Amino acid sequence: xxxxxxxxxxxxxxxxxxxxxxxxxxxxxxxxxxxxxxxxxxxxxxxxxxxxxxxxxxxxxxxxxxxxxxxxxxxxxxxxxxxxxxxxxxxxxxxxxxxxxxxxxxxxxx
Amino acid sequence: xxxxxxxxxxxxxxxxxxxxxxxxxxxxxxxxxxxxxxxxxxxxxxxxxxxxxxxxxxxxxxxxxxxxxxxxxxxxxxxxxxxxxxxxxxxxxxxxxxxxxxxxxxxxxxxxxx
Numbered sequence: 001x002x003x004x005x006x007x008x009x010x011x012x013x014x015x016x017x018x019x020x021x022x023x024x025x026x027x028x029x030x031x032x033x034x035x036x037x038x039x040x041x042x043x044x045x046x047x048x049x050x051x052x053x054x055x056x057x058x059x060x061x062x063x064x065x066x067x068x069x070x071x072x073x074x075x076x077x078x079x080x081x082x083x084x085x086x087x088x089x090x091x092x093x094x095x096x097x098x099x100x101x102x103x104x105x106x107x108x109x110x
Numbered sequence: 111x112x113x114x115x116x117x118x119x120x121x122x123x124x125x126x127x128x129x130x131x132x133x134x135x136x137x138x139x140x141x142x143x144x145x146x147x148x149x150x151x152x153x154x155x156x157x158x159x160x161x162x163x164x165x166x167x168x169x170x171x172x173x174x175x176x177x178x179x180x181x182x183x184x185x186x187x188x189x190x191x192x193x194x195x196x197x198x199x200x201x202x203x204x205x206x207x208x209x210x211x212x213x214x215x216x217x218x219x220x221x222x223x224x
Contacts (some may be wrong), residue, residue, distance in 0.1 A: 034213070042201055042215040043153065063120075088153060095166040096141065100186040 002027045004091050006101035014109050017079050021091030021104045024071040031096075033065055033072050038103065046074070061075040064070055079108045112136045116202050122222045123192055131187045131219045133202030141205040142185045143213065144177065146170070146198040159185065161199035169206070190224045 003026045013019055016057075023033065033049045037041035047056045049065035049072060054106050065072045076083055086103040093099060115134045123129050133140050144156040157167040159177055176188045185204075188194055199220050203213040 036215075038153075041199070042217050045212055046215065084200055090153075096160075097166045097168075098143070098145075098155045100145075100155070102152040109188055 001101050002093055004089055005097045006087075006089050006104050008104060009102065010105040010107070012107045012109065013079055015080055018075065018077045019079060019089050019106060019107075020084070021074040021076075021089075021106070022071060022099055023073070023091075025089075025091045026070065027091045027093040027099055029094045030067065031092040034090045034098075035063055035074050036090065038086045038088055039074070039084075046087075076106075077087070078099040079106075081108050081110055084108045092093075112214075114202055114204050114214050116200075116216035116219050118219060119217065120220045120222070122224065124196055125223055129221060131189075131200050131202075131221070133185045133187075133204075133216055134203065135185055135204030136206070137183070139204035139206045139214075141165075142177075142179070143203040143205070144187045145201045145203065147218075148195075148198045148199065152172055153183055155213055156187070164208050183211055189221075192221075194223050197223045208213050 007022045016035045030046055034048050035046040047063045052065055052067040060077045063074045084107050086105045088103045089101040117132045129153045142159040145153050147153045155168050157171045157177055158165045174190045178186050199218045201218045202216040
C-alpha cells in the first residue's frame with residue numbers, strides 16, 4: 001500500500017530555533033515529492049523535489065530528498081511566529097496520483 | 111498572479127441532496143484535481159482530470175461523485191446524494207506542464223451536510 005508518513009506530528013519551538021521536519025514514503029513509481037504549508041485554509045506550495053541530494057532553498061527554508069532511503073527533510077532556520085502552520089508532504093506516484101502525509105503541526109512561540 | 115478560485119466558500123446542505131462545487135483553475139493549466147480534508151484529518155486525493163476525462167480516482171470517489179469541465183473554464187465536482195460523512199473542506203487544484211507537478215490550490219469549499 002502506498003503511504004507517506006510525516007514526523008513529528010506536532011512540534012513546539014521558540015522563535016529563533018531551527019526545526020527539521022521529516023517525510024518518509026513508500027509509493028509505487030515515485031515521480032516527485034512536494035512540501036506545502038497549510039495555515040488556515042488551502043495548502044501553499046513550498047518545494048518540489050525530484051532528484052536525490054539536491055537541496056532546494058527559499059529564504060530560511062530548505063529541503064532535500066533521499067530516493068535511496070525514501071525520505072525527505074524540510075529545514076526551517078531562525079523560526080518566526082509566522083512559520084506556525086501545518087507542513088504537508090505529498091508524493092506523486094503512478095498516473096499523477098498524489099499521496100499526502102498527515103502533516104506536522106509547527107507552533108512557534110515568541 | 112493567477113490563482114485558482116472556488117465557489118461557494120461554504121455550502122450547507124441536507125443529507126440526500128445533490129451539491130455542485132465549482133472551481134475555476136488557472137487558465138493555461140491542463141491537469142485538475144479535487145481533494146478533500148475532513149476536519150482535523152489529512153488531505154485526501156479524490157480525482158485527477160486531464161484532456162476532458164478522469165485520469166485517476168481514489169477509492170473515495172465512488173458512484174456518488176462526478177466531475178465535469180462543462181465550458182472550458184469551470185471544473186465542477188458533483189455529489190449526487192450527500193451523506194453526513196461528506197462534510198469536509200473540498201479543495202480544487204490545477205497544474206500546468208511547464209512547472210510540472212507544482213499544484214496550485216484553490217481556497218476550498220467547506221461542505222456541511224446536516
